[in-house]
Amino acid sequence: MKIDISRVQEHDKKLMESHNQSFYFLANTLEKQGFDVENIIKKIADFQVAIPSWALGAGGTRFGRFSYHGEPGNLEQKIADVGMLHALTQSAGAISLHIPWDVPEDPEKIKALTKSHGLTFDAMNSNTFQDQPNQEHSYKFGSLCSVNTKAREQAIQHNIDVIRIGEKLGSKSLTVWLADGANFPGQNNFQTVLKNTQDSLKQIYAQLPEDWKLFIEYKPYEPYFYSTVIQDWGTSFMLANECGPKAYTLVDLGHHLPNTNIEQIVATLMMKGKLGGFHFNDSKYGDDDLTVGSIKPYSLFLIFNELVYGMENNPQNPYPAWMIDASHNTKDPLEDLMQSLEAILMAYTKALLVDQKALKSAQQENDVVECQEILHQAYNTDVRLLLERARILNGGALSPIKAFRNLEIRKQLVLERGKHSVASGL
Numbered sequence: 001m002k003i004d005i006s007r008v009q010e011h012d013k014k015l016m017e018s019h020n021q022s023f024y025f026l027a028n029t030l031e032k033q034g035f036d037v038e039n040i041i042k043k044i045a046d047f048q049v050a051i052p053s054w055a056l057g058a059g060g061t062r063f064g065r066f067s068y069h070g071e072p073g074n075l076e077q078k079i080a081d082v083g084m085l086h087a088l089t090q091s092a093g094a095i096s097l098h099i100p101w102d103v104p105e106d107p108e109k110i111k112a113l114t115k116s117h118g119l120t121f122d123a124m125n126s127n128t129f130q131d132q133p134n135q136e137h138s139y140k141f142g143s144l145c146s147v148n149t150k151a152r153e154q155a156i157q158h159n160i161d162v163i164r165i166g167e168k169l170g171s172k173s174l175t176v177w178l179a180d181g182a183n184f185p186g187q188n189n190f191q192t193v194l195k196n197t198q199d200s201l202k203q204i205y206a207q208l209p210e211d212w213k214l215f216i217e218y219k220p221y222e223p224y225f226y227s228t229v230i231q232d233w234g235t236s237f238m239l240a241n242e243c244g245p246k247a248y249t250l251v252d253l254g255h256h257l258p259n260t261n262i263e264q265i266v267a268t269l270m271m272k273g274k275l276g277g278f279h280f281n282d283s284k285y286g287d288d289d290l291t292v293g294s295i296k297p298y299s300l301f302l303i304f305n306e307l308v309y310g311m312e313n314n315p316q317n318p319y320p321a322w323m324i325d326a327s328h329n330t331k332d333p334l335e336d337l338m339q340s341l342e343a344i345l346m347a348y349t350k351a352l353l354v355d356q357k358a359l360k361s362a363q364q365e366n367d368v369v370e371c372q373e374i375l376h377q378a379y380n381t382d383v384r385l386l387l388e389r390a391r392i393l394n395g396g397a398l399s400p401i402k403a404f405r406n407l408e409i410r411k412q413l414v415l416e417r418g419k420h421s422v423a424s425g426l
């Protein structure tokens with residue numbers, strides 16, 4: 001299904017008057033403070049976040065999965081869902097596919113369909129964390145790290161196959177997230193599995209097209225609980241350096257032990273030109289994959305403060321590939337993704353409002369109080385009207401969630417797809 005944007009605009013008419021009044025007041029205030037509001041709105045409008053194909057259905061835990069009715073049952077419907085998100089929010093302009101959950105039968109057709117929704121293909125994601133039916137060698141004890149040469153070769157070949165599929169679609173990057181690790185001390189020789197992983201990644205890297213990037217994701221634990229081969233940013237960074245200039249570290253917000261200073265990791269990687277990809281989510285305990293900004297919005301702002309600083313000051317770092325990596329166990333996935341997009345753009349916009357010049361001089365003076373004042377001044381600005389403005393100017397909805405609910409879109413999806421359609425994925 002494709003959303004009829006004229007119905008959204010009709011819906012928004014009632015909200016416009018109050019938006020206009022409040023927007024001009026805020027724009028005036030910010031202009032008086034020296035900000036170029038038009039430029040900020042343009043930056044918000046340009047900021048696009050990829051949606052992973054596995055986040056469109058209900059997620060689950062090892063204890064159960066509660067289906068969300070009208071889930072996309074095939075790749076075409078997943079693309080339609082992202083198209084709808086993009087039509088409403090104007091900020092979800094790309095989809096990130098997962099192989100083998102989303103193998104396109106006819107890549108040309110899928111490419112054209114994606115284009116018709118105004119979307120592009122973000123990174124391709126390989127999967128060597130599950131065994132597939134009829135797979136010859138099991139990944140039970142590892143994939144790219146495996147001591148079983150045959151299993152390792154099979155995992156390398158899978159990643160190469162994913163690159164080839166991505167090439168047909170027009171994707172430009174491969175994300176490798178490895179579950180490889182051990183549950184018990186002594187199970188793995190740390191040096192052997194790291195060396196095997198390094199050799200495997202180098203072989204995959206050698207098959208990357210010239211204009212592609214390789215993103216190496218890290219994670220301290222899960223699914224294994226004693227050790228993970230690529231456990232932290234340092235290991236990922238080292239592997240990326242070993243591979244070469246087209247390999248980068250990918251930061252997933254949920255992949256850190258509690259209280260890790262993620263903004264400092266971001267700053268270090270950008271200074272070294274090696275922050276390639278970013279997975280947004282939020283968490284209280286671990287890789288909880290909750291709605292972005294639902295638990296620690298201030299941390300997200302501090303992370304964006306470093307991202308904005310890096311984007312403005314580190315030409316050695318490529319523009320990062322943004323993606324939401326979340327799982328939806330209790331909310332409608334589409335509504336949850338709208339909330340995540342809003343939280344990402346809010347943190348980004350607030351970071352744009354940090355007076356970098358004043359912050360630099362306060363740091364120079366060691367005026368600790370002033371440094372905090374500057375950050376809080378930006379963080380405490382209510383920027384939602386700027387986001388609304390950017391959306392309207394791009395042709396989206398003033399309030400995506402209100403439009404989604406009032407136009408009863410989920411009800412239509414259930415009618416079209418049936419109550420019990422299930423999305424492939426996590």
Ligand code: AOS
Binds near residue numbers: 054219252325
């Ligand atoms: C797993 O924890 C990672 O966050 C992955 O990025 C992702 O969720 C997975 O690759 C889905 O296929």
Ligand code: ZN
Binds near residue numbers: 217252
């Ligand atoms: Zn991730």
Ligand code: ZN
Binds near residue numbers: 254
């Ligand atoms: Zn994760």
